Amino acid sequence: MGEKVLMKGNEAIAEAAIRAGCRYFFGYPITPQNEIPEYMARRLPQVGGVFLQAESEVAAINMVYGAAAAGGRVMTSSSGPGISLKQEGLSYMAGAELPCVVVNMVRAGPGLGGIQAAQSDYFQATKGGGHGDYRLVVYGPASIQEAVDLMAHAFDVADRYRTPVMLLGDGMLGQMMEPVEFPDYQVNIPVKDWITNGASGRPARVISSIFLKPEELDAHCWAMKRKYEEIAENETRVECLGLDDADFCLVAYGTTARICRSVMEKARESGLRVGLIRPISLWPFPTNTIREVASGNVKAFLTVEMSTGQMIEDVMLAVNGKKPVHFYGKTGGMVPAPRDILAKLRVVADDPEKGRMN
Amino acid sequence: MKHEVIIAGFGGQGVMVAGELLAYAGMLEGKKVSWLPSYGPEMRGGTANCSVVVSDEEIASPVVTEPTVLVVMNRPSLDKFEGWLVPGGLLIINTSLVKREPSRDDINIVRIPCSEVADELGSAAVANMIVVGAVVSRTGIVKMESVVEGLKKVVPAHRHNLIPLNLKALEKGREIALGVAVCS
Amino acid sequence: MATVVMKRPETLKRVITHYCPGCTHGIAHRLVAEAIDKLGIKQKVIGVASVGCSVFAYNYLDCDFVQAAHGRAPAVATGLKRVLPDSVVFTYQGDGDLASIGTAEIVHAAARGEKITVIFINNGIYGMTGGQMAPTTLVGDRTTTSPEGRDPAKAGYPIKMCELLSTLEGAAYVARASLHDPANVLKASRFVTRAFECQLERKGFAIVELLSACPTNWSLKPIDALKAVKEKMVAHYPLGEFKGGAGSEA
Numbered sequence: 066m067g068e069k070v071l072m073k074g075n076e077a078i079a080e081a082a083i084r085a086g087c088r089y090f091f092g093y094p095i096t097p098q099n100e101i102p103e104y105m106a107r108r109l110p111q112v113g114g115v116f117l118q119a120e121s122e123v124a125a126i127n128m129v130y131g132a133a134a135a136g137g138r139v140m141t142s143s144s145g146p147g148i149s150l151k152q153e154g155l156s157y158m159a160g161a162e163l164p165c166v167v168v169n170m171v172r173a174g175p176g177l178g179g180i181q182a183a184q185s186d187y188f189q190a191t192k193g194g195g196h197g198d199y200r201l202v203v204y205g206p207a208s209i210q211e212a213v214d215l216m217a218h219a220f221d222v223a224d225r226y227r228t229p230v231m232l233l234g235d236g237m238l239g240q241m242m243e244p245v246e247f248p249d250y251q252v253n254i255p256v257k258d259w260i261t262n263g264a265s266g267r268p269a270r271v272i273s274s275i276f277l278k279p280e281e282l283d284a285h286c287w288a289m290k291r292k293y294e295e296i297a298e299n300e301t302r303v304e305c306l307g308l309d310d311a312d313f314c315l316v317a318y319g320t321t322a323r324i325c326r327s328v329m330e331k332a333r334e335s336g337l338r339v340g341l342i343r344p345i346s347l348w349p350f351p352t353n354t355i356r357e358v359a360s361g362n363v364k365a366f367l368t369v370e371m372s373t374g375q376m377i378e379d380v381m382l383a384v385n386g387k388k389p390v391h392f393y394g395k396t397g398g399m400v401p402a403p404r405d406i407l408a409k410l411r412v413v414a415d416d417p418e419k420g421r422m423n
Numbered sequence: 424m425k426h427e428v429i430i431a432g433f434g435g436q437g438v439m440v441a442g443e444l445l446a447y448a449g450m451l452e453g454k455k456v457s458w459l460p461s462y463g464p465e466m467r468g469g470t471a472n473c474s475v476v477v478s479d480e481e482i483a484s485p486v487v488t489e490p491t492v493l494v495v496m497n498r499p500s501l502d503k504f505e506g507w508l509v510p511g512g513l514l515i516i517n518t519s520l521v522k523r524e525p526s527r528d529d530i531n532i533v534r535i536p537c538s539e540v541a542d543e544l545g546s547a548a549v550a551n552m553i554v555v556g557a558v559v560s561r562t563g564i565v566k567m568e569s570v571v572e573g574l575k576k577v578v579p580a581h582r583h584n585l586i587p588l589n590l591k592a593l594e595k596g597r598e599i600a601l602g603v604a605v606c607s
Numbered sequence: 608m609a610t611v612v613m614k615r616p617e618t619l620k621r622v623i624t625h626y627c628p629g630c631t632h633g634i635a636h637r638l639v640a641e642a643i644d645k646l647g648i649k650q651k652v653i654g655v656a657s658v659g660c661s662v663f664a665y666n667y668l669d670c671d672f673v674q675a676a677h678g679r680a681p682a683v684a685t686g687l688k689r690v691l692p693d694s695v696v697f698t699y700q701g702d703g704d705l706a707s708i709g710t711a712e713i714v715h716a717a718a719r720g721e722k723i724t725v726i727f728i729n730n731g732i733y734g735m736t737g738g739q740m741a742p743t744t745l746v747g748d749r750t751t752t753s754p755e756g757r758d759p760a761k762a763g764y765p766i767k768m769c770e771l772l773s774t775l776e777g778a779a780y781v782a783r784a785s786l787h788d789p790a791n792v793l794k795a796s797r798f799v800t801r802a803f804e805c806q807l808e809r810k811g812f813a814i815v816e817l818l819s820a821c822p823t824n825w826s827l828k829p830i831d832a833l834k835a836v837k838e839k840m841v842a843h844y845p846l847g848e849f850k851g852g853a854g855s856e857a
Contacts, residue, residue: 243457266650272673
């Protein structure tokens with residue numbers, strides 16, 4: 066580990082990507098992630114990499130597509146409205162099985178929305194976003210340090226499974242500064258024997274997502290499905306706190322999870338036994354963990370999000386009616402206050418059946 | 424112990440750097456710290472602010488809505504944030520630009536004519552260091568030695584020649600806040 | 608001893624294409640293959656196929672290929688070329704792809720002086736989707752989405768891409784040729800080769816527009832379709848090298 070430095074989330078993520086071997090960045094300005102392209106524009110030329118400001122997010126993701134086809138370790142970043150424009154390219158990359166990392170510093174939506182922190186892009190990130198039958202690996206870091214640690218992992222997962230991976234942050238994570246330490250990276254980019262770099266001494270290769278014969282596309286989709294099952298088996302990440310004796314379980318990711326952690330501690334000080342499940346991978350979702358907790362002594366779940374309720378659908382699927390699931394949400398770019406979550410928790414504790422969402 | 428600070432003013436008054444310095448000093452002491460700026464269109468009207476948390480415990484949210492310390496470098500900042508300060512909290516006012524008296528009577532107030540004091544020190548650019556000196560001396564949020572250490576990190580290497588002047592400004596802020604020095 | 612006067616280009620695969628009778632894609636493919644052979648660059652060429660009738664260009668040209676989303680070929684080519692600056696990257700795009708949905712991508716690739724070669728097939732119609740109006744459809748021409756003929760009052764005017772792109776400093780070579788008769792095909796061949804040479808010489812962005820026939824969607828016999836290219840299209844789309852041609856200092 067290196068020296069501890071105070072760094073903005075966006076800049077720390079960009080530096081982590083470079084240390085993880087990323088050498089190509091294509092992007093387009095949008096608040097609140099502009100420090101990522103700006104940092105890349107300064108730093109990538111110093112390490113022999115390429116930064117290019119594209120004419121649009123659509124062009125940027127398609128440049129990423131080309132760079133990945135050429136074998137480059139490549140990324141892009143944006144926020145909600147720009148990520149919507151990148152969905153075309155993400156679908157093509159998933160279909161053509163090309164690796165890349167996409168950072169989404171989520172701002173409040175829909176439409177132009179606002180620029181403050183939100184978790185309103187959960188559905189878009191975890192349920193496809195683009196067209197077609199594919200999955201996106203999505204990580205939701207709760208601190209700048211975790212974002213830095215996940216960045217290298219995201220590139221490795223992208224390469225290992227030849228799939229796009231998304232880091233789902235929010236405006237607050239991108240803009241704030243926290244102490245961060247960069248781990249000693251071992252950059253091991255696997256040999257890519259599928260790239261298009263000129264058919265020299267080998268037959269010509271084609272990278273494509275088109276399969277006009279139904280049987281061939283069917284086979285392709287099921288092969289991808291098997292890959293996604295393997296990812297779910299190997300790459301699901303979740304943090305569990307205080308679940309051994311918990312009567313009530315908070316479920317939250319990213320920024321809301323760090324707030325829920327302090328809610329949990331405050332609740333325990335007042336005698337309420339509360340635990341926390343924090344999904345780190347949002348797809349694959351830690352369904353099994355939640356299912357097991359639902360089968361135990363917990364009386365109810367409270368899902369907390371900066372949205373009107375998106376991840377709660379995955380929580381309810383996992384709980385499968387065994388226990389009541391409740392919701393507390395804040396939107397518009399506001400971060401929920403610990404005391405408000407605690408108040409909701411007390412209401413749930415008084416009567417877990419009342420107001421359940423499932 | 425947890426200190427939650429809002430530093431607000433015009434762009435160019437160094438409020439962002441002042442907050443960053445407090446956070447850096449806290450980090451050097453092994454404390455948990457966070458720094459969160461205002462951003463986007465909020466910044467385009469010429470006002471800027473940042474929230475700093477320095478705590479012994481993990482920081483849940485870097486968003487500060489009930490500051491224990493509030494530094495206002497201009498009038499709009501006093502109007503916006505005065506009501507946010509917790510009872511018994513510390514308000515530091517730059518009286519060079521803020522001519523209105525605070526309406527609260529349940530808080531501690533330090534008045535510093537930052538522009539005049541900075542000019543006396545030789546540079547208007549050190550107004551932010553004067554308030555950092557005042558915050559540190561009145562709250563003990565971090566040690567002054569850590570701030571001095573942090574300066575070397577926050578000030579870019581090619582500007583390190585300015586560090587002695589910044590140190591003088593920190594000391595001046597400390598003296599005024601503790602009543603050792605009387606401002607003209 | 609027999610002398611070989613003509614043979615199938617090495618880069619052109621020995622397969623039957625899916626193109627309609629009288630379609631000029633076959634000629635354009637051959638010109639690309641011949642240029643690649645002539646310049647000896649087959650082993651470092653990466654083609655970018657677009658969306659349209661030529662979506663399967665990689666089935667006919669024997670080199671590495673990446674299939675791009677509709678209109679995005681210049682962006683994909685940019686990504687490839689930036690990672691592999693010593694490779695030779697070309698896109699093969701139709702008029703709907705390049706001059707409608709991909710206008711931003713082609714204009715900005717040219718403005719950046721992206722060192723890629725663009726083969727632009729202009730037949731004034733959407734072929735693969737069944738004959739809809741293209742950005743280059745001539746005024747008055749009937750298509751399935753301009754059944755009374757293209758009316759500029761409602762549908763605007765056809766875009767002259769070469770004229771537009773040649774105003775950009777990053778565009779090093781801009782030329783338009785027609786595929787309606789052997790003499791013009793020979794000229795087109797020179798232009799295509801020149802567009803690849805321009806990339807090899809790292810001069811900047813290069814594009815060749817090839818006026819082409821689509822007898823199926825024009826509802827014309829192949830021979831009449833070629834006549835229509837000669838008489839109608841060439842009249843609206845002047846031929847020649849707009850920039851970077853022989854004798855000009857680009």
